[in-house]
Amino acid sequence: QCLAPLSSADEFLAKTYDYLVIGGGTAGLTVATRLAEDTSFNVGVIEAGYLHIPDSNISVPFFENNAVFHPEYDWMLSTVPQISTGNRSIETPRGKLLGGSSAINGMAWTRASIPEYATWDSLNDYSGGWDWNSLLPYFLKSQMREANPEPGLSGFSTSYDQNGFYGPIATSLNAEYSGIIPPYIDALEQLGVSINHNPLDGNTSGIWNALVAVDRNSGSRSDSATGYYCPSAKRPNLHVLSGATVTRVLFDNSTSNLTATGVAFVSGGSQYVVNATREIVLSTGVLKTPQLLELSGVGNATLLKNLGINPLIDLPGVGENLQEHVFITSQYELSDTFRGITFDDFGNATFASIQEAIYNKTRQGWLAATNCAFLFLPLDGFLNETEASSLLDTFDQSVQLLESTGSASPLVKAQLGIQRSWLTNGTVPQMEIIQLAGGLVETVPGNHYMSLLSGVMHPVSRGSVHINTTNALAPPVIVSNFLTADFDVQLLLDLFTFNNKIVATEPLSSYITAQILPPPNLTDADLVAYIRETFVIGDHIMGTATMASRSLGGVVDPHLKVYGTSNLRVVDVSVFPSQIASHLQATVYAIAEKAADLVKAAVQ
Numbered sequence: 001q002c003l004a005p006l007s008s009a010d011e012f013l014a015k016t017y018d019y020l021v022i023g024g025g026t027a028g029l030t031v032a033t034r035l036a037e038d039t040s041f042n043v044g045v046i047e048a049g050y051l052h053i054p055d056s057n058i059s060v061p062f063f064e065n066n067a068v069f070h071p072e073y074d075w076m077l078s079t080v081p082q083i084s085t086g087n088r089s090i091e092t093p094r095g096k097l098l099g100g101s102s103a104i105n106g107m108a109w110t111r112a113s114i115p116e117y118a119t120w121d122s123l124n125d126y127s128g129g130w131d132w133n134s135l136l137p138y139f140l141k142s143q144m145r146e147a148n149p150e151p152g153l154s155g156f157s158t159s160y161d162q163n164g165f166y167g168p169i170a171t172s173l174n175a176e177y178s179g180i181i182p183p184y185i186d187a188l189e190q191l192g193v194s195i196n197h198n199p200l201d202g203n204t205s206g207i208w209n210a211l212v213a214v215d216r217n218s219g220s221r222s223d224s225a226t227g228y229y230c231p232s233a234k235r236p237n238l239h240v241l242s243g244a245t246v247t248r249v250l251f252d253n254s255t256s257n258l259t260a261t262g263v264a265f266v267s268g269g270s271q272y273v274v275n276a277t278r279e280i281v282l283s284t285g286v287l288k289t290p291q292l293l294e295l296s297g298v299g300n301a302t303l304l305k306n307l308g309i310n311p312l313i314d315l316p317g318v319g320e321n322l323q324e325h326v327f328i329t330s331q332y333e334l335s336d337t338f339r340g341i342t343f344d345d346f347g348n349a350t351f352a353s354i355q356e357a358i359y360n361k362t363r364q365g366w367l368a369a370t371n372c373a374f375l376f377l378p379l380d381g382f383l384n385e386t387e388a389s390s391l392l393d394t395f396d397q398s399v400q401l402l403e404s405t406g407s408a409s410p411l412v413k414a415q416l417g418i419q420r421s422w423l424t425n426g427t428v429p430q431m432e433i434i435q436l437a438g439g440l441v442e443t444v445p446g447n448h449y450m451s452l453l454s455g456v457m458h459p460v461s462r463g464s465v466h467i468n469t470t471n472a473l474a475p476p477v478i479v480s481n482f483l484t485a486d487f488d489v490q491l492l493l494d495l496f497t498f499n500n501k502i503v504a505t506e507p508l509s510s511y512i513t514a515q516i517l518p519p520p521n522l523t524d525a526d527l528v529a530y531i532r533e534t535f536v537i538g539d540h541i542m543g544t545a546t547m548a549s550r551s552l553g554g555v556v557d558p559h560l561k562v563y564g565t566s567n568l569r570v571v572d573v574s575v576f577p578s579q580i581a582s583h584l585q586a587t588v589y590a591i592a593e594k595a596a597d598l599v600k601a602a603v604q
């Protein structure tokens with residue numbers, strides 16, 4: 001049960017606010033509820049979507065998500081078709097509900113490696129605020145590691161070290177393990193890959209059993225709505241307005257540093273303005289935060305002038321630096337000797353109804369389960385010396401090409417320099433393979449499949465998201481540039497090869513009867529075309545309002561304040577300074593927890 005937010009703008013406007021948090025998503029609800037813990041602050045949150053509690057499309061962990069790509073929950077945004085994407089428009093789901101993307105995501109709970117967070121600090125003039133040690137207290141503060149009632153998979157445990165136990169987001173190990181996991185792990189071990197029993201300690205390489213944001217007591221998703229909002233919903237100093245879309249941040253520009261005074265928003269077809277006396281926090285996410293900044297006169301001055309917007313702060317970094325994990329899928333059919341369960345069994349009506357009954361009664365079983373065998377490796381973990389050196393050459397050529405077009409900002413050049421060092425020093429994973437116990441496409445009822453969803457962790461390609469109209473309700477234009485860099489494509493080709501090596505290794509190979517995807521025997525040229533036509537994204541877009549020094553082209557400073565303003569912060573995944581080899585939500589929560597402390601500290 002959870003107290004419903006306000007739906008009437010007039011009721012919301014009847015209060016006064018010290019802080020306004022725009023966007024009640026992953027980061028927004030974290031910041032807002034932490035600020036509201038101080039009863040001397042009045043905190044307002046404005047969220048475009050609605051509360052979806054209870055709603056089994058959100059709460060049931062089962063890996064096939066019913067909320068993504070549905071307008072009731074998703075902003076339904078997509079990229080501009082490009083040659084590099086096989087002329088496809090790529091759907092980029094983002095949660096439009098209380099909880100934001102944490103309410104529709106795949107629930108994986110992972111952290112990146114120590115050197116990746118060190119990079120964040122270095123891109124911020126070594127401010128000392130964003131390395132592993134600075135973030136760890138906030139990783140711990142947001143997490144509540146639960147013990148699983150089920151025994152789990154023997155030998156595939158995940159340590160309790162460096163976990164948090166008292167935070168709002170419940171995390172646990174998986175509910176069920178497919179019989180295809182043990183031979184997969186054994187095959188990887190044959191190939192020299194070790195099980196990583198402590199992937200949350202800043203060293204993420206190896207095959208591991210990923211935690212998921214699932215509360216095992218209720219068998220349901222734990223997100224920023226259930227974890228942060230609901231327990232705080234009755235606080236008299238926290239007011240959340242749902243179904244209201246913010247269209248602009250309003251500034252007092254009489255001082256050299258702009259002061260954000262309030263926001264304009266639309267609710268029920270009418271326009272309103274609400275003020276904040278202290279600060280405004282933008283938490284509208286990686287695709288909407290740059291849009292709101294630009295609509296408010298903060299961004300590339302030329303772009304703004306062309307649209308008739310008066311540029312208040314010339315910040316060319318707004319909307320740039322968009323990065324994403326691009327994935328391809330290898331899918332294999334399993335032989336009749338495989339006697340275990342895969343998610344394909346949900347195609348069998350009897351199995352599905354038994355699982356539904358189990359879930360309804362015990363909150364366990366396969367509907368409480370998802371995929372959890374995650375593999376992260378640096379180059380030397382999956383390529384031989386010749387392959388690695390060839391990939392390094394491709395990296396250099398891709399960077400040269402990017403620089404020759406003049407489109408690489410100082411920030412991107414700095415990032416790529418660091419990325420290159422990671423390719424050779426073996427400390428940072430370059431790929432992720434998520435083992436899926438089941439087939440994704442072209443499945444035959446009654447058959448079992450295993451898929452390997454395999455992705456590039458540190459792409460060279462960089463995209464952007466900008467407005468092309470002053471209509472705040474129109475979608476922003478996303479030019480993803482996915483797979484424009486040959487390096488990204490070559491790495492995916494290498495992953496197809498590695499996946500085939502894994503399934504050719506015993507004991508896994510005995511269970512594999514056929515390669516379904518990609519179609520076997522394609523030439524490299526055909527495979528490249530196939531990659532462009534079929535790749536999917538990891539839903540890990542970040543970096544479009546980057547925290548980096550202003551000389552590099554950053555948008556926010558190490559206190560997450562927008563350069564040129566005294567009291568406008570961005571707190572969401574758009575501030576990530578560079579991409580991480582990880583799923584993003586645990587880091588988003590950590591940033592938001594830290595941001596709340598930064599805001600509170602500014603008062604003293």
Ligand SMILES: Cc1cc2nc3c(=O)[nH]c(=O)nc-3n(C[C@H](O)[C@H](O)[C@H](O)COP(=O)(O)OP(=O)(O)OC[C@H]3O[C@@H](n4cnc5c(N)ncnc54)[C@H](O)[C@@H]3O)c2cc1C
Nearest residue numbers: 023025026027048100101105106107108246573583584585
């Ligand atoms: C489908 C999917 C699967 C994913 N899987 C995983 C996973 O398994 N593990 C993992 O770690 N990460 C995963 N991620 C990534 C992770 O969930 C996101 O990076 C993270 O939740 C982003 O948080 P945020 O606070 O930046 O934005 P969001 O959580 O998206 O919040 C933004 C909020 O702002 C609201 N909003 C936007 N514009 C306006 C406006 N103008 N006015 C008012 N409100 C507005 C939105 O409705 C939304 O509620 C996934 C993401 C998606 C979309």
